[in-house]
Amino acid sequence: MQQQPNNTEFFIEGNGVADMGLIATPGARELTALIDRHLVRWAKRKGMEKETFIIPSECPRFSSGDGKGLIKNTIRGDDLYIVVDVGNYSCKYTMFGHENCMSPDDHYQDLKRLIQAASGKAHRITVIMPLLYGSRQHRRAYRESLDCAYALQELQDMGVENIITFDAHDPRVSNAVPLMGMDNVMPTYQVLKTMFKSIPDFRPDPEDFMVISPDEGAMNRNMYYASVLGVNLGMFYKRRDYSRVVNGRNPIVAHEYLGESVEGRDVFIADDIISSGESMLDIGYELKKRGAKRIFCNATYAIFTGGLAEFDKAYADGIISGVYGSNLTYRTPELLSREWFHEVDVSKYIAYFVAAINHDMSVGSIIDPNAKIQALLKRYGVKE
Structure with missing residues (x-):
């Protein structure tokens, strides 16, 4: 079995395929900060002076409810990783004086706005969407929409090269985008x-x-x-x-x-x-x-x-x-x-993915955690 590389080995020579950048959509700031903390720690172990990989961004709303995406630093040539939590209904915005909770549709629109804000200048875009948008509507019965499959095709058309998701309701939905990288991971x-x-x-x-x-x-x-x-x-x-x-x-x-x-x-x-x-x-x-x-x-x-x-x-x-x-x-x-x-x-697990993809390394050993589980069982004396 291929061994999972040590986390510091991801930063060999200090350079990946391009400079790494993390962008957090409004509902994913907490998770992105945890991922960033691991990446910064590993980078410093290899002598890289980096305080954060997070690129400032926001998705402000007008009083009418219309929104826009804004990336506040240059991302030209960067290897971008956009983190989105479509399930975070604690995010709110005001529309015509009424406060609304953001729905999965709102979060998905903000993701597309930030991809648009990158204007095609990034070296590569990877979307980290743990809770896959529309995944509970994964198959058609009678005259129904196929939200998840269509969203994946839309992201592919916008230039997204990879999607990292966790525990998709039906992983076969990846068949909708056979030419786009999609990793469905189990924690x-x-x-x-x-x-x-x-x-x-x-x-x-x-x-x-x-x-x-x-x-x-x-x-x-x-x-x-x-x-x-x-x-x-x-x-x-x-x-x-x-x-x-x-x-x-x-x-x-x-x-x-x-x-x-x-x-x-x-x-x-x-x-x-x-x-x-x-x-x-x-x-x-x-x-x-x-x-x-x-x-x-x-x-x-x-x-x-x-x-x-x-x-x-x-x-x-x-x-x-x-x-x-x-x-x-x-x-x-x-x-x-x-x-x-x-x-x-699960933030450290995601950080492994980000670092590995940034260096064009295989993620096979990360997806298959069997070796780490067996070591865990041995550590606690379950298996000799």
Whole structure:
């Protein structure tokens, strides 16, 4: 297996294909600052005097709601990395005296404005969009739009050469842009590392631990966790009522379990998004009925459009022992204050990508974290 290079090796000779520049859209300033911190530290280890790679920019709005993109420094010949969080609804703007929260559509428009502001002067443009725009509308049924596929084609037409995204709802959407670089990454190692740090007696052994997929759509991610940990895998499948449509979807009638007994075992459930969290809690209650010991939930995007009170009750009742979510999209202060929520920092992982792409190095070893996971398990005495 190809070994992942040491982080300082990314700055060999101090030069990449071009000078590196980070641009943060309004909703991604926090994440961009964390990425920049890692890059600056690595650069200084190689003798590069660099205070920041962030290029000042903004997307101001007129009182009518119209906007524009503005890049405040020269970017001619730069290798640009534009970071965007389409899920950050905490960003607001005033339109005709009314305050509006920015929607995914607004963030996507700001991304295009900043690409336009670069005016084709950059050496190369890479978009870092952890939460992929329109990704939940990934396939067509009847007369429906294909927002994600069309957005990817639009970015390609605007000159974007690479897109880095995390845990796409359906990675097959990359088929829409077969000639553009698109890396869909899973923060598996970061999740396990955070679990080992936050759970003192975390022991993922086959006798005491199981991975459970919440539905058939999440099987691949949970199968990977079970494989690298060497534990058994179970799954639920959602039995739906296809005679009715509620909020645009066929309602779930029941969660049916397939797999061996979970009695007396800790259980780990991974999914891409926790929205209301209703399905995750239903599974938690079902597993407790079957004798599960502790239940740990993971979602790359713990957006929690609702359901915090329900999770508070489940935690107080001993149903859920913890929820792990990344910092790849906006998390509300209310969520961050919860004792049961554990944040998974993925900024260093993104910094590896930025540095590797800037030097035209292979990212294969970064995408496949198996070697790092095995080293992590060995460090904590799980595997000899």
